Amino acid sequence: MSIGTVPGRDALDDKANRLFAGKVVRKDLVRKVKVGWNVPVFVLEYLLGKYAASSDEMAIQMGLQVVNDTLSENYIRPDEAMKAQVKVKDRGRHTFIDKVKVRLVDSDLWAEAVNFGDRFLHIPTQYPREYERLLTGGIWAQVDMRFEYDEETKGKHPFWIDKLTPIQIATFDLEDYRRVRAGFTTGEWIDLIVRSMGYEPAEMSRRLKLLFVLRLIPLTERNYNLVELGPRGTGKSYVIQEVSPYAALLTGGTTQASMFGHMSGRQKGMVQIWDVVGFDEVADLQKLPKEVVTTMKTYCESGQYQRGAEPARSLRHSSLKAVAQLLEYTTKHYATANDENMKALRRRLVQAGIYDPRAVAFFFIARTALALAIAAAMFVLLPIVRPNSGSLLWLMVIVGGIAGYVGPSMYIDKRISARKIEHRSGFPDFMDLLVVCADSGLSMEAALERVGRELGETYPSLTANIHMTNLEIRAGRNLKEALERFADRLALEEARAFATLINQSIDLGSSITDALRVYSDDMRHKRLSMAEEKAYALPAKLSVPMMVCIFPVLFVVILLPVFVRLHVGNYF
Secondary structure, three states, X not given: OOOOOOOOOOHHHHHHHHHOOOOOOOHHHHHHHHOOOOOOHHHHHHHHHHHOOOOOHHHHHHHHXXXXXXXXXXXXXXXXXXXXXXXXXXXXXXXXXXEEEEEEEOOEEEEEEOOOOEEEEEOOOHHHHHOHHHHOOOEEEEEEEEEOOOOOOOOOOOEEEEEEEEOOOOOOOHHHHHXXXXXXXXXXXXXXXXXXXXXXXXXXXXXXXXXXXXXXXHHOOOOOOOOOOOOOOOOOOHHHHHHOOOEEEEOXXXXXXXXXXXXOOOOOOHHHHOOEEEEOOHHHHHHOOHHHHHXXXXXXXXXXXXXXXXXXXXXXXXXXXXXHHHHHHHHHHHHHHOHHHHHHHHHHHHHOOOOOOOHHHHHHHHHHHHHHHHHHHHXXXXXXXXXXXXXXXXXXXXXXXXHHHHHHHHHHHHHHHHHHHHHHHHHHHHHHHHHHHHHOOOOHHHHHHHHHHHOOOOOHHHHHHHHHHHHHHHOOOOHHHHHHHHHHHHOOHHHHHHHHHHHHHHHHOOOHHHHHHHHHHHHHHHHHHHHHHHHHHHHHHHHHHHHHHHHHHHHHHHHHHHHHHHHHHHHO
16 A cells, blocks of 8 residues: 555444444544644544544535634644734634643642643633643643733733633543443454554554554553664654653653652652653663663662652651551541541531541541640649649649640631631522522533532632532432532531422422522522611610710810819919
């Protein structure tokens, strides 16, 4: 077969289209689209799979046109960053295809679009939580960008990411592929894998096919080291560079810091970020610093490496391990001793916004340590401050121990009270937005997700609980139980009434929208009544400062002339 010739469809293509319906992309189309676009192959395959995954030639040609139009309109060339920014500013919003990274600066998350040329893009916090790859090297994605001028920042960071759609497999069911695999023979499956890499198996021997498949093993096996020797242009680096978004190809020299991370641990190296790291030329290894080669040998042998002084790392590791064992023992002991108190304490910690599963153990250790520390401090310091304190010493030791023991509980109660105030203030707005979403035809699950995004900045604690409810529903918990847990976390009677209302509507088959509207009106009237009650109470509360501040001034104004007359008048 001559170079550039596209083989016709065969039985293997028909079987793949039948068994993997909607997942098959023609590699010859990838080569057509690839020309002129400096994007990875998996990006092009994503677009072709979205618009041209069909066996119908007419549909393929139409999809191919859509892909080309999408690239022309949405792909950002590295030298067109300013043009893209101006386009967003003029239009108000635009969709781009770019590689996006996220980093934490102080307490804020900022996104970086590589070709867009801006390292301070506002991004919803849900995306870094959902796609962790954003924090470790970045991902290619379709990005919905908007321009918003902020008076407070004087337009310093005006670009906002509204929506991010990763260009990668969102879900992967291995069992489904194993089931479909049974429909292929071993030879057909090898041919399909080779063809999916972009090669034509009909022109290869079986040995050559297996050698090409061998290149994929580092992508599937842990700590698999592969060295391939061959002339230039034989596709040695093709798999690492183009096939997978989880692999990185290194060309040229490197340092130990960039390869394995800085000794401080704040900046990760390539082996920590990428699943597979490939070197383009073996000859370049001779140019690498000696310490890089030494560390690389250790890593290739054991899959581990050490940066920094060993004693310090060992001590830190031992300390962390000891703390983890202490937490585990404390949790088990406390749960065994009194399961009801364990559940009650866990509920209080969740209501206070402490969601760590080890929070109960931390609380118990903190309470005990604080009581002992304050008692010991009283025992040591009081004799120094007041010698011969006698029985007062033991009294202060007991009081200090009790204060340390009760202090964490008081702190938790204070946090719960503060969060209740926020929840009670934001719950009417939550109900109003939920009614609007329900009226628009959204399901309860979709409405909760939408309302959570809208209330994010105004009521962060309430939003966190809404987000947790959405995660529970996605994990398989039914709506009734998820809403009950939501009400329990908020610790509000209004939330419990809301959960009961929704559950009754589901059980009785009545309209949830009508029930929400009635309850939202009731909440609005209740909030108005509370505001009126506070307004009516103000005159009584103001009487105290009036008596304290105004009456003394009034007395001075009245009596001062008399005083001056009596004392000063005698001199005239």
